[in-house]
Amino acid sequence: MAGRILATYRIAASAGDIEARARALASEQSVEMPVEAIRDARVLAEVIATVESIRPSGDAFEVALGIAAETTGGEASQLVNMLFGNCSLQPEVELVDVAFPPGYAKAFPGPEFGIAGLRAMLGAPQRPLTCSALKPQGSTVDHLAHLARTFALAGIDVVKDDHGLANQAFSPFAERVPAVQQAIAEANRETGGRTLYAPTLSGDPRALADQLRVARDCGLRMALVAPMLVGLPVFVELRRESGLALLAHPAFGGATRIAPALLLGKLFRLFGADATIFPNHGGRFSYGRDTCLAIARAARDPWEDLAPVLPVPAGGMSVERVPEMVADYGRDTMLLIGGGLLVAGDRLAERSREFAEKVRRS
């Protein structure tokens, strides 16, 4: 746990103020006290964050800080605390990117399966993958199982819970998950397919432990988790202990203050996601195409021993956009269409097959 983490921030400040502002940020994100009051030579030399560079960027400045890796304790909550704990409360500061010193990532688990592992589970070594979602919440378990069967018969690779399906009274986890898993297993037997179910894990650590018991009892291999909702360190623990492939959901991830490629790509990968869902451009969310491609790069680019993560563009996508999305993201991608299939109503089975086949052929 040696060396410096290079964290780049965008700071709105005037040219006259930026040097002092950068030094104040370096103190805020390390010792959090006036530097002149520190007498310990080791703290002065090794613990206080350093201002590595300041450069103009549009009407603001990009400031790179060198944060001592040792201060993060090699642990997720303390890492994000050092990167963006207090300064998340300073609206003029955004966290743009982070570069870790060589070997730093070894303290974290990274993806257990990654793209290759997911492909092996799904029996799809090369083509782009497909995903749809069970919704709306409030539906009966029977209805959700019926939807899951329809998607699996259509050959969709992954059927996930809507991220709003948690453990509510209308479809409790312990009833829903075995029923949906069984519906998918039956459909797989009929088709010879290998569709996987990814239910939502949510709640406090005790609830998660209960959900993992249910998951193991019914042979589940994958789950959907929103790291920002359960807590980043809890996500790391799920990676280490669940044995499940983890599909990360961006809910509660904020919009503009941490760069999406950093949070949903790099950090979720470091913490152990195998696949990462993000709102694709042109849907219900405002990320531009460059942002989306940057997320995919952060998920898949070589990074020491960390397996690449499957990018999952989503959020108001349609079957018509399949060719464009495959052209944008390439084959190591899973396309997620939820509501865009469900609007087909009575033609859901047909529309789902169309989606699966269009992706298979692309």
Next chain:
Amino acid sequence: MAGRILATYRIAASAGDIEARARALASEQSVEMPVEAIRDARVLAEVIATVESIRPSGDAFEVALGIAAETTGGEASQLVNMLFGNCSLQPEVELVDVAFPPGYAKAFPGPEFGIAGLRAMLGAPQRPLTCSALKPQGSTVDHLAHLARTFALAGIDVVKDDHGLANQAFSPFAERVPAVQQAIAEANRETGGRTLYAPTLSGDPRALADQLRVARDCGLRMALVAPMLVGLPVFVELRRESGLALLAHPAFGGATRIAPALLLGKLFRLFGADATIFPNHGGRFSYGRDTCLAIARAARDPWEDLAPVLPVPAGGMSVERVPEMVADYGRDTMLLIGGGLLVAGDRLAERSREFAEKVRRS
């Protein structure tokens, strides 16, 4: 778990678009699919969020949604998911306030001790309270214990870890906490005082369990926790199971997208904080006085059976500002000065006594 939660959002949209935008938000934050594709009458009537009101607010609109309480499952991660899960990714949307239906709060623990309980622990039934912080991180355990002794001898009520003191190699939790706790106990015996130590709990659930064992072994009664770092549902579990008074820290809480009074006041109270630290106006952070007073109101105003929470203004405060802060916040407040004492250097003991006495007399 019946009735509707009234969630108020500020949405940047044109007058021509706002009705459609509000309906889209209602779908996003409940069923997350096109409403026309839903056939289940119960879902249509009881699960889809409703647009309760739209009113102009400056150059934007305030939109109130009625979110079915049932969709939150009475659990912290799912509650914030329903309030601000997906729409946190839509930068034109901010979460302004939330009103819960009668009885809703019973699903959550609320504060175990609250202001009255903290006062009883500290033997200070009426006066404003004082707090200081052990820093910088990187210091030796001996230095931190010496600082703690100095603060305790000066009569400061609560000595907390800096929120950057986690479980790093330079002062591991299992060494630091017993040493500091002992230094404070010895100082208390000398003075007859009742200073309490609040170390930082951080990390994944296994690490927290280890830290709680250390805490119990050395008779700790209070801890500092950043709910947004450990995860909101983990914070609730700590409230239910730790037996400790919980001092909530705002790190990683973001600045502008969830109103501070809602997050640091109302929600942290619902989830079980006994005291809530927030950056006071006029320090290193940008909250205005109105925002700070709103946090204090959300922490203390009557709310069904939930005990009031102690507001802890902080973030670059000084002894000189004590009278003004007491005038602003009243007696049911704990004033936190960290770096503002430490800059005194060799005069730290004197300056700490001055702080404690100034507050006692006010």
